[in-house]
Amino acid sequence: MISIVAPILLFLLFLGLVGKLAQGASRRELWFRATALIGAIRLGVLSFLLLLHWREALGLWAIPLMMVLLPEGFLLPRNHVWTPGSAVLAGALVAVGSGLWAGAAVSVLRLFRRRNED
Numbered sequence: 001m002i003s004i005v006a007p008i009l010l011f012l013l014f015l016g017l018v019g020k021l022a023q024g025a026s027r028r029e030l031w032f033r034a035t036a037l038i039g040a041i042r043l044g045v046l047s048f049l050l051l052l053h054w055r056e057a058l059g060l061w062a063i064p065l066m067m068v069l070l071p072e073g074f075l076l077p078r079n080h081v082w083t084p085g086s087a088v089l090a091g092a093l094v095a096v097g098s099g100l101w102a103g104a105a106v107s108v109l110r111l112f113r114r115r116n117e118d
Contacts, residue, residue, distance in 0.1 A: 006067040011101065014038060018105040027106060034102035042068055042094045050087050072097045 018034045025033065045068045052058040066073065072093040080086065 007070050010068060011105070014101065015105050015108060018102070019109055022109055027110065030109075031099075031102055031106050034105055035099045038101055039095050039098035042098050043091055045069065046087075046091060046094055050082060053082055069094060 014034075017037070018030070021033050021037070022030050045065050049058065049062060049065055049069075052062065072090070075093060076090065
């Protein structure tokens, strides 16, 4: 259940953040800004979690951080072994997923703007 609710709550928080970035920006510029912002946050979280994993210091306290990576995390096998090559692949998945999250946020904001203008 939490794997469904957490991404929705994170998306709503991200939507509010993108709404603040939207002032005076075109759609494409807003998408670039939003992708850079969420990509930097998510790649930073992935790097931090990988560092903890490789140092064998990852615990249950890190589960909220893992929620940030959920949609792409479902694409990995259950018993995934983290090597530097697979970390680069996961980083690429997170970067592409961040662009999709940003596109969804920009689209939702655009819909809300249209409704408010009517």
